[in-house]
Amino acid sequence: MTQGTPFDVVGELKLPVKVTAPRLFIFDFLLLFGSFGIYTPFWLVGQMREIKKIGEESFKPWLWWFVPFIGLTQFWALPSLNRELNRLERKLDLPSWQQRYSVWAASIIILTFLNNYLGRLEETPLTIFLAFYLIHISLWSLLILRIRRIKTHLQSSQDPAVLNKYRWWEWPIVTLGTLIVVSLCLFILIDTTQTSVIKTWVPSSTFVDEETGLMFPVESVVWTQVENEDDSDALFSFVGPDAEFYAHIFEYKERSVNDLAKNRYAEAVDLNNAFDCVETQSFIAGTLNVRAEQRCLFSGVLGVDGAFSTFLETKEQTFELHIIVYSTKSMNSKLISSVRKAAAGFRLK
Amino acid sequence: MKRLMYFLLLLTGSLSYADNRLTTALSEQGFVQEAKSIIYALEGELSETSNVFRRMVIDINGDIVVKRVQEIWFYPDVVSVEDYGTDVIYMGQSDTSIVVNVAASVQSDGTVTMIDPQTIQFAEQDAYNTFNDTKVAYLPIPGLTKGSFTVTDYVVTENLRLNQGGYSDALWAEHYFPLLSIDLRVRWQNIDLVTDNSHPMLKCDQQVQEVHCVGSNIPALRATNNAFMRDKLRGLSVARKASWDDVIDSMLTLYQQAFEDADKVDRLYDQLSAGKNRQEDIIDAIFRFVSEDIRYVSLSTAGHTHQPHSNNSVIANRYGDCKDKTALLHALLVKAGLNPTPVLVTTYRADAGRLVLPSLGYFNHIVLCFDRNGQSFCLDPTDRNTHWTYTSDWIQGKVSLALNHGSIPSVITSATYRWQMNVDTQITLMPDGGSRESETRTYFGEYASLLRYQLENATGDKQLESLEKQFRDVVADVDNVDVKILTPIDGDRLTFKVSTEVSFQPYLDVEAPLNLTEYEYWFVDELSSLAIQTATEPVEVQGFLFNSRKSIDFSSHWRVTKTTPELLFEHRFGRIVRESDVQNGIMKVNTRIEMPHQTVAIEDIDEFNRFIDKVSDVLDVRLYGALR
Numbered sequence: 001m002t003q004g005t006p007f008d009v010v011g012e013l014k015l016p017v018k019v020t021a022p023r024l025f026i027f028d029f030l031l032l033f034g035s036f037g038i039y040t041p042f043w044l045v046g047q048m049r050e051i052k053k054i055g056e057e058s059f060k061p062w063l064w065w066f067v068p069f070i071g072l073t074q075f076w077a078l079p080s081l082n083r084e085l086n087r088l089e090r091k092l093d094l095p096s097w098q099q100r101y102s103v104w105a106a107s108i109i110i111l112t113f114l115n116n117y118l119g120r121l122e123e124t125p126l127t128i129f130l131a132f133y134l135i136h137i138s139l140w141s142l143l144i145l146r147i148r149r150i151k152t153h154l155q156s157s158q159d160p161a162v163l164n165k166y167r168w169w170e171w172p173i174v175t176l177g178t179l180i181v182v183s184l185c186l187f188i189l190i191d192t193t194q195t196s197v198i199k200t201w202v203p204s205s206t207f208v209d210e211e212t213g214l215m216f217p218v219e220s221v222v223w224t225q226v227e228n229e230d231d232s233d234a235l236f237s238f239v240g241p242d243a244e245f246y247a248h249i250f251e252y253k254e255r256s257v258n259d260l261a262k263n264r265y266a267e268a269v270d271l272n273n274a275f276d277c278v279e280t281q282s283f284i285a286g287t288l289n290v291r292a293e294q295r296c297l298f299s300g301v302l303g304v305d306g307a308f309s310t311f312l313e314t315k316e317q318t319f320e321l322h323i324i325v326y327s328t329k330s331m332n333s334k335l336i337s338s339v340r341k342a343a344a345g346f347r348l349k
Numbered sequence: 350m351k352r353l354m355y356f357l358l359l360l361t362g363s364l365s366y367a368d369n370r371l372t373t374a375l376s377e378q379g380f381v382q383e384a385k386s387i388i389y390a391l392e393g394e395l396s397e398t399s400n401v402f403r404r405m406v407i408d409i410n411g412d413i414v415v416k417r418v419q420e421i422w423f424y425p426d427v428v429s430v431e432d433y434g435t436d437v438i439y440m441g442q443s444d445t446s447i448v449v450n451v452a453a454s455v456q457s458d459g460t461v462t463m464i465d466p467q468t469i470q471f472a473e474q475d476a477y478n479t480f481n482d483t484k485v486a487y488l489p490i491p492g493l494t495k496g497s498f499t500v501t502d503y504v505v506t507e508n509l510r511l512n513q514g515g516y517s518d519a520l521w522a523e524h525y526f527p528l529l530s531i532d533l534r535v536r537w538q539n540i541d542l543v544t545d546n547s548h549p550m551l552k553c554d555q556q557v558q559e560v561h562c563v564g565s566n567i568p569a570l571r572a573t574n575n576a577f578m579r580d581k582l583r584g585l586s587v588a589r590k591a592s593w594d595d596v597i598d599s600m601l602t603l604y605q606q607a608f609e610d611a612d613k614v615d616r617l618y619d620q621l622s623a624g625k626n627r628q629e630d631i632i633d634a635i636f637r638f639v640s641e642d643i644r645y646v647s648l649s650t651a652g653h654t655h656q657p658h659s660n661n662s663v664i665a666n667r668y669g670d671c672k673d674k675t676a677l678l679h680a681l682l683v684k685a686g687l688n689p690t691p692v693l694v695t696t697y698r699a700d701a702g703r704l705v706l707p708s709l710g711y712f713n714h715i716v717l718c719f720d721r722n723g724q725s726f727c728l729d730p731t732d733r734n735t736h737w738t739y740t741s742d743w744i745q746g747k748v749s750l751a752l753n754h755g756s757i758p759s760v761i762t763s764a765t766y767r768w769q770m771n772v773d774t775q776i777t778l779m780p781d782g783g784s785r786e787s788e789t790r791t792y793f794g795e796y797a798s799l800l801r802y803q804l805e806n807a808t809g810d811k812q813l814e815s816l817e818k819q820f821r822d823v824v825a826d827v828d829n830v831d832v833k834i835l836t837p838i839d840g841d842r843l844t845f846k847v848s849t850e851v852s853f854q855p856y857l858d859v860e861a862p863l864n865l866t867e868y869e870y871w872f873v874d875e876l877s878s879l880a881i882q883t884a885t886e887p888v889e890v891q892g893f894l895f896n897s898r899k900s901i902d903f904s905s906h907w908r909v910t911k912t913t914p915e916l917l918f919e920h921r922f923g924r925i926v927r928e929s930d931v932q933n934g935i936m937k938v939n940t941r942i943e944m945p946h947q948t949v950a951i952e953d954i955d956e957f958n959r960f961i962d963k964v965s966d967v968l969d970v971r972l973y974g975a976l977r
Contacts, residue, residue, distance in 0.1 A: 258966065265911060265973065269862070273975055277911035281967060283918045288959050290967070292914065 020050065022151040023166065028144045031170055032137050034177025040140055041065040047147050051084055054154070068140070071112040078105040085146060092153045097146060108139050126188055126242040191243070196227035201238075203338075209236065213349035214249060214312075214319055216342045220334035223247070223342070235319075244327040245306075245339055250320045257281070257290045257311045257318060264322070268296040268307040271324075275307065284348070289313040293343060303328040304336055310346040321346040370440055371447040371486050373466040380451050380502040384421050385459055387530075388498055391423075398422070398429040400524055401498065404532040407518065407587070411539040412509040414516065419451075419502045426495045436488040436501050440471075444508045447486070451502035454492040461500075462492025480514060480654050480672075480713055513603055513655040515589045515596075516540070517710035522548040522584035528567040533585050535560050541590040545705040548583035560585070571885045580700040588706040593750070593757050596707045601752050603656035604691055607676035610659035614677070617664055618684040628685060628721075635681040636737040639730040641839075643677065644668045655709060674730035675715045682719065689719035691752045692727065694761065698748040699889070701758040711758075716744060718751065727761060734805070735798040736842035742767055742795040746889060763946045766894035769793035772871050778863075778903040782855035788824075789835070789848045790871065797845035801838055812838070820849050824870045827851055863907040863974035869897055872942060873965045879944075880961050881954050888954065892946035893923075897939070899970060904934035907974025913938050916967055922947065922960045925967070938970050 032040050041064070048061040067077045082101045089096050097104070115132050201207050201223040208215040212235070221241050228237040234248035252260060261279060268275050275296035284291050289312070296307040306325035311318055323343060329335045387402050395401070402421040407414065424430045440447055452464040470487045490499045509516050520533050531551065535544065536559045544560045546553045553562040562585050570581055591599075621634045646668040648658065657663075657672035660680050669677065675691055682689045693712040698704070704711050718727040729741040745763040750756055771791040778784050792800050804812045816832045835846035857865065872895050881888050903909075909931045916927035923944035930937045942964065949957045 256966070258969075261914070262971070269910060269973075269975070273862075273910075275910065277973070279911065279914035281914045281916050281918070283920055283963075288920065288956060288963050290918075290963065296911075 020151075021155055022148045025141070025144060025148060027166065027170075027174060028148075029137070029141045030174045030178045032140055034175070034179075034181055035173050036177070036181060037068070037133060037137055039173060040068045040137075044068060044140075047143075048081075050151075051088070051147075054088060054150075055084060069112065071109055071116065074105070074109045074112060078108065085150070088150050092150065094149060094153060104139060104142055108136075111136055111139065130185060130188055198225040198227060200224050207236075207238075208349065212251075212319070214321075215345075215347060215349055216321060217345040218338070219341045220338040223338075240325075240335060240338070242328075244329065244335055245323055245325040247321060247323040247339075247342070250322060252318045252320065253316070255318055257292045257313050260311055260318060260320065261292050261294050261309065264294055264307070264309045264320075265296070268294075271307060272296075272298050272305050274298045274300075275305070277307075284312065289315070291347075295340075295343065297331070299331045304331050304333075306336065306339065308339055308343040310343045312346065312348055314348070319348075370445055370484075371438070371449065371469065371471075373449045373452075373464075373469075375452070375463050375466070376450060377453070377461050377463065380419050381453065381455070381461060381500060384451075384455060384498070384500040385461075387421060388455060388457065389459075395423045396425055398424055398433065398526045400526055400528045402530050403528060405520055405534070407520075407535045409516070409535070409537040409540055409542065414505075414507045414509060416505045416507070416518075417503070418505070420500070421455075422499045424493065424495065424497060424499070430493050430495055430497075434490055434493045434499070436490055436499060438486040438488065438503060438505075440484045440486060440505070444511060446506045447503055448506075449488070449501075449503040451500050452488045452490060453500050454490050454494075455498045455500050456492070456494070457496060457498075460492070462490075464488055464491060480649055480709070511652065511654075513599075513652075514709040515591070515599065516542070517586070517588035517706065517708035519582070520585040520587070521582045522551040522562070522564055523567050523570045523582060526569050529565060531562075531564045531567065533560075533562040535585070535587050542587055543590045543706055545586045546584070547586065547703075547705060551584065553585065560587075576886060577697050577699050579695075579697045580703050586706050588708040588710065591707050593707045594754055596709055597750070597752050597754060597756060600655060600693065600709060601691075604672070604676060604752065607657040607659055607663075607673070608680060610661045611680055613661045613664045614680045614684065618681050621681065622685065628687075631685045632682065632687070632737055635678065635685060636728055636730065637733075637842075639674050639678045639681070640733040642667060643674055643730070645674070645731050646670060648673065671729075671731050672715050675717050678717050678728060678730045682717065687719045687721065689717045692716050692718045692761075693750040693752065694744050695748045696743060699746050699760065701748045701760055704748060704758045711748070712750065714744070716741075716749075725762075732798070734801040734842060735795060738843075739794040739798070740764060742799070742891075745795075763889075764795065764892060765945045766892035766943070767794075767946065768796045768875065768891060769894045770796055770871065770875075771896045771898070772869075774897070774899045776867065776899065776901045778857065778865075778901070778905060778907075779855075780859070780905045782857035782859045784853045784857075786851050786853070787848070788850075789846060792845040792847075793843065797842065800845045800847075801842070804834075805838055816847055816849075820851075823874045824849075825851065825853075827853070859906045860976070862910075862976060863903060863972055865972040867899065867901065867970040867972065869940060869968040869970070871895070872897065872940075872968055876942075876961050876965050880958050881949065884951060884954055887951060888949045890944070890947050890949055890957075893942060893944040895940075895942040897941075899938040899940075900935055901938070901970070901972060902935045903972065903974055904977075906977060908934065908977055909936055909973070910975045911971075911973040912936060913970045913972065914967070916940070918964065918967070920960055922949075922957055923964070925964055936972065940968065940970075 028043065032043060044064045044067060045061050048064045052059060052061055064077060067073050082097070082105065086096050111132065115136070118128060118132070201218040203218060203220050203222065205218045206215055207218055207223070207225070223238045223240060225236060225238050228234045228248070233250060235251055236249040238247040239245070265277060268277060275298050277294060277296040279292060279294040281290055281292045283289065291313070292311040294309045298305045304325060304327045306323070306327070308323040308325070310321045321343060323339050325336065325339055327333070327335055384402070391401065399422070400420065401423050402419070404419040406417045422433070424433060436452060438447060438449070454462045468489050472485050472487065488501070493499060522528065522531055522533070535542070538558055544555070546562060548564065548567070550567050551562045551564040553560055621638055622631045625631045625634060643663060644667060648670045655672070657676040658669060660677050663669040663673045663677050679689055679691060692715065693709070694714040694716055695712045696714050698711065716727050716729045718725060726738065727740045727744065728737050729735070729744055732741040735741045740761065744761055745767065747761055748758050749761045750758050770793070773789045775787045776784055804815060807815060812834060813832050816834070817830050820830050820832065821827065829852060831850040833848045835848055836844060857863070875893060875895070879890060912929040912931060913936070914927070915929055916925050918925040923942065925940070925942050927938065927940040
C-alpha cells in the first residue's frame with residue numbers, strides 16, 4: 001500500500017455502495033465520440049469518483065482529469081488504475097484483464113505521445129488526426145467495458161443503484177455531438193478522397209511552371225497542388241496542410257494591377273471586415289511592369305485569417321497568386337510563414 | 350525654356366518706316382528674267398512650299414564684305430502666302446548698306462508685281478541682342494497669290510572695321526522646306542578665311558581664296574520641337590582663320606576694357622559688404638545688387654558689340670547689358686575673394702560639336718562662373734529671380750566658351766533636378782462628409798525663380814488671382830480657394846512658398862465604409878507635361894524632384910483598414926518611393942519622385958512615355974476605412 005500518491009487507489013472494498021447503474025456501452029462511447037473526446041477526462045473523473053466510493057479510498061479523482069491528454073501522468077495513473085480494478089475484480093470473483101491491460105495501457109500512452117508530437121508538425125494531415133481520434137476513443141471505450149463489467153456485477157449482487165443512470169445534459173452531447181462529429185468526419189473523408197492531387201510540393205522546393213515561367217518558393221509546410229475544382233478560372237490550385245489555406249494562380253487580360261488589387265481588397269473586407277491590409281508596389285526589375293503585393297491579416301483567439309494577393313504584370317497579361325488562409329495556427333507559425341514567403345517570392349522566371 | 354520664349358516674343362520690337370541703310374534699285378530685268386525662265390522650267394511640278402532657287406555670292410576684300418542674295422520661293426496655298434509672304438532682310442552694323450534690286454511676286458503666267466519701297470518696314474531684331482545691333486527689314490511682297498512665286502535680289506555691304514566679333518557667316522543649305530537649287534560662292538582677298546561644309550548634298554569646289562558650292566533637291570529639315578535649329582541646320586560656314594585661343598584672346602582684350610575705369614567699384618563693394626562676415630552673404634548681396642539694381646538695357650551699339658562699358662559708367666548709370674553687368678559683377682566678386690571666369694554663351698545652341706569654326710559669332714550672351722568650396726557656380730546677372738547658388742534655367746544645357754586659355758566650347762551643365770517642389774497637404778474629413786484641405790507648396794531654385802518671374806509684374810491681387818487660377822486648373826475648380834504667398838516675391842530667391850486653404854461640401858457617405866481616392870494633382874500635372882509627343886532625335890528632359898507629404902485625418906467616422914499602397918518604383922528614367930503609416934488614426938503618406946536630367950534616346954521614347962503613364966497611374970492615394 002502506498003499512501004499519499006495521488007493515483008493510488010488501494011484499500012478494502014466495502015459493499016454495498018451506491019453508484020450509478022451500469023449504462024449502455026454505446027451511450028458512454030457516443031458520449032466520448034460526440035464530444036470530440038473532450039468529455040473523456042470528465043468521464044474518467046466520474047468513474048474514478050465511483051471507484052473511490054466502491055473501494056473507499058482517499059485518492060483525488062479530479063487529478064485524473066489530466067490523464068487522457070498528458071502522457072507522463074499515464075505512467076503512474078494507468079498501473080494504479082489497473083491495480084484497483086484488479087482488486088475489485090478479485091473481490092467480485094471476476095477474471096482479470098492481466099496482460100491485456102498492459103497492452104491497452106501501453107497503446108494509450110504511445111498514442112497520447114504520438115498525438116502530441118504530430119500535433120506539433122504543421123504538415124500532419126487532418127485525416128491522420130481523425131484516425132488517431134477514433135483509435136483514442138476506441139481504446140478508452142475498452143475501459144468503459146471493464147468498469148461496466150464491475151458495475152454490472154455489483155448491481156446483480158447488491159441492491160440496484162439508486163443514482164440516476166443518465167444525466168440530462170449528456171443527451172445533447174450524445175445526439176447532437178455525434179451528428180456533428182460524424183458529419184465532420186464524412187466531410188473530411190469525402191474532401192480528401194475527392195481532391196485530386198497533382199503533385200506534392202515539399203518544403204525547400206520551388207513551384208515552377210515551365211510554360212508561363214511562374215514560380216514561387218515552398219517553405220516550411222507541404223503545398224499540395226490539386227485539380228482545380230471550385231475555381232475553374234485558376235491556372236493552378238494548391239491546398240495547404242489541413243486545408244488551412246487555399247492558393248490559386250490566375251491570369252487576367254486587359255486589367256490593371258490597381259483595379260485587380262482594389263477588387264481583391266473589397267473581397268477581403270467582405271470576408272472579414274476586421275482585416276488589416278497593406279499593399280506594396282514596385283517595378284519588376286528592368287521593366288515597367290508592376291509587381292503588387294497585398295496582405296490582409298486578422299489574428300484572433302481561434303487563429304489567423306489571411307488574404308494574400310501578389311500580382312505580376314507583363315505586357316500581355318497579369319498573373320495573380322491569391323491565397324486565402326483560415327488557420328488555427330498563430331501569426332508566427334510555420335504555416336503563415338510559408339504563405340508569406342510564397343506570396344513574397346511569386347515571380348516570373 | 351519658358352523664359353527664353355518670352356525673350357523671343359521681344360523679337361518683334363517696334364516698327365519704323367525709314368532706315369537710310371537700305372535703298373532700292375528695283376528692276377524687272379536681270380534676275381527677274383532669270384527667275385522667270387527658272388519658274389517656266391518647273392512646269393507646275395511643285396505642290397508644297399519650296400525654296401526654288403537660292404544663290405549667294407560673297408566677296409570679301411579686307412574689311413569690306415559684299416554679299417548678294419538671290420532667291421525664288423514658291424507658295425502653293427493661302428496659308429503659306431499668309432505665313433511667309435513677307436520677306437525679311439537682316440541688316441548688321443550701323444555702317445551696313447543694303448540695296449534691294451528685286452522684291453516681287455511672279456505669277457505662273459509671268460505677271461510681275463514689284464514692291465513699293467514705301468511699304469518696307471524696319472525693326473530691332475532682338476531687344477536682348479547683346480553682341481550686335483542687327484535690325485530687320487520687312488518686305489511685304491505685293492500681288493502674292495496661292496501658286497505664285499516671290500523673287501528677291503539684294504546686296505548687303507558691310508564694313509568689318511566696327512565688328513568686334515570678327516567675320517563669320519553661316520550659309521545654310523537647308524530649310525524647313527525643300528530647296529531645289531542652291532549656288533554658294535565665297536571669294537576673298539586681304540583676309541585669311543577658313544570654310545567648312547557640313548551638308549552632304551552640298552558639293553563644294555575649293556580653290557585659292559574661293560569656294561564654290563552647289564546642291565539640288567535638298568529635302569526639308571525634319572524639325573523637332575525641342576531641338577535648336579542652329580544645332581541642326583547644315584551648310585557652308587565661313588570665318589576668319591583663328592583658333593579658339595585667338596577667339597578667347599580677342600574677347601578678353603575687349604572685356605578687360607571694362608576695368609580700366611573702375612575706381613567706384615571699391616566704394617560700392619564696401620557698401621554692399623558692410624556688416625556681412627560670411628562670404629556667401631557678400632556674394633548674395635553683390636549678385637542681388639548687380640541683377641536687381643543695375644537694370645538691363647541693351648547697349649550693343651557700334652564699338653560695344655563685344656566690349657563692355659566701364660564699371661564706373663555702369664555704376665553711375667545703373668544700367669547695362671549682359672557684358673556690362675557681368676564685368677561689374679566680376680570686379681565685385683574679385684573684391685570678395687573669388688576668382689571668377691567670364692563665360693560666353695550661345696542661348697540658341699546645345700550642341701558644342703556644331704561650332705565647327707572658331708568664332709565669336711556663335712555667342713550672344715556672357716555670364717560669370719567660379720568655383721567655391723569644390724562647387725561650381727554660374728551667375729547670370731541679367732536674371733533677377735534666380736538665387737546665385739542655382740544656374741539660371743535658360744543657360745543650362747547651352748553651349749558656352751569659358752574665357753580661359755585652352756578652353757573649347759562646352760555645354761553648361763544642366764541641374765540634375767531643375768524643377769524641385771515640395772507639397773505638404775493636411776486633409777481632414779469632416780463629420781458631415783465634407784473635407785477641409787490645407788496645402789503648402791514650396792518651390793526651390795530654378796522653379797522658385799520661374800514662379801517669381803511669372804508673378805513679379807503683377808500686383809498683389811493679380812498675383813493671388815493667378816495662383817488661384819493655377820489651383821483651379823490643376824487641383825479643383827472651386828470658388829472658395831484661399832491663397833497666400835508665404836514668401837515675398839523679392840524674398841531670398843531660394844524658395845517660393847504658396848499656401849492654399851479650401852473646403853469641400855459634403856460628398857462622402859458617412860454611414861458607409863470609406864473608399865476614397867486622393868490625387869497627387871501637382872505631380873501628375875507636371876508629369877503629363879513631360880510626355881514626348883513626337884521626336885526624330887534624342888530628347889532632353891529636365892530633372893524633376895518632387896516631395897509630397899500628405900496627412901489625412903478621417904478619424905471622425907472611420908478607422909483605417911488599409912494604408913495606401915507603398916511604392917518603390919526604380920527605373921533608369923526615375924524613382925518613385927512612397928511610404929504610408931497610420932499614427933493616432935491619421936494616415937501619413939510621403940511620396941518622392943526623382944527624375945534626374947536625362948536625354949531620352951529615340952528608341953526609348955515609347956518606354957519613357959509608358960513610364961510617365963505608369964507613374965501617373967500609381968500616384969493615387971487610396972483611403973480605406975471601416976466605420977467606427
